[in-house]
Amino acid sequence: DVKVTQSSRYLVKRTGEKVFLECVQDMDHENMFWYRQDPGLGLRLIYFSYDVKMKEKGDIPEGYSVSREKKERFSLILESASTNQTSMYLCASSPPGSSTYEQYFGPGTRLTVT
Amino acid sequence: KQEVTQIPAALSVPEGENLVLNCSFTDSAIYNLQWFRQDPGKGLTSLLLIQSSQREQTSGRLNASLDKSSGRSTLYIAASQPGDSATYLCAVPNSGNTPLVFGKGTRLSVIA
Numbered sequence: 001d002v003k004v005t006q007s008s009r010y011l012v013k014r015t016g017e018k019v020f021l022e023c024v025q026d027m028d029h030e031n032m033f034w035y036r037q038d039p040g041l042g043l044r045l046i047y048f049s050y051d052v053k054m055k056e057k058g059d060i061p062e063g064y065s066v067s068r069e070k071k072e073r074f075s076l077i078l079e080s081a082s083t084n085q086t087s088m089y090l091c092a093s094s095p096p097g098s099s100t101y102e103q104y105f106g107p108g109t110r111l112t113v114t
Numbered sequence: 115k116q117e118v119t120q121i122p123a124a125l126s127v128p129e130g131e132n133l134v135l136n137c138s139f140t141d142s143a144i145y146n147l148q149w150f151r152q153d154p155g156k157g158l159t160s161l162l163l164i165q166s167s168q169r170e171q172t173s174g175r176l177n178a179s180l181d182k183s184s185g186r187s188t189l190y191i192a193a194s195q196p197g198d199s200a201t202y203l204c205a206v207p208n209s210g211n212t213p214l215v216f217g218k219g220t221r222l223s224v225i226a
Contacts, residue, residue, distance in 0.1 A: 004157075033213055042218040043203070058213065090157055102148060103205075103214060105157040 004106035012112045019078040023091030030096040032074035036087040081113045116141045116208045120217035128225050135189040135220045137204035142182045149178050149189050150203045194224045
């Protein structure tokens with residue numbers, strides 16, 4: 001079974017803090033993704049990566065950065081957390097190729113910025 | 115840009131009923147379509163993946179169909195149970211091998 005893990009289920013941070021959200025997958029997947037999920041807005045893509053050291057902006061990258069130094073790990077960084085970044089953050093991974101594009105999700109991190 | 119719509123946004127049914135959840139997408143040039151389930155406060159669990167060459171996929175009491183030409187997919191749940199209560203989301207790649215675009219989901223409540 002594919003397993004995607006996220007470093008924290010719940011996180012509370014103060015405005016202005018630098019926040020790291022970690023995601024690890026154990027299936028040697030090339031593709032990894034970070035989404036945020038908010039009521040009424042659904043899932044929105046923040047950043048994604050198709051390979052080590054590679055990153056692409058999604059629909060809402062502002063205020064975020066990412067790091068992918070190893071294939072299995074994809075980190076989301078909030079450089080200076082703000083209250084509007086309070087949200088559920090979901091990480092996902094998938095094998096390469098469009099024909100078998102099944103995404104596997106982690107359990108999510110509920111981040112509250114006060 | 116691909117847009118995905120799910121109707122209804124919420125649905126409440128008595129236990130035992132068969133039900134259909136709808137998903138529509140604007141760009142029919144998709145490689146596949148995926149249905150997910152999300153329990154409150156949790157991540158997404160993949161239920162079914164339908165390739166563009168397929169018309170339907172089945173898993174237990176779940177059956178998903180795909181009509182690319184009309185830009186629609188349905189998820190059929192037979193003999194619903196309280197444990198089926200969750201939010202169901204559908205998603206398609208934006209184009210080719212690109213990240214998924216998600217609908218906002220249908221929140222299902224099955225009442226015992």
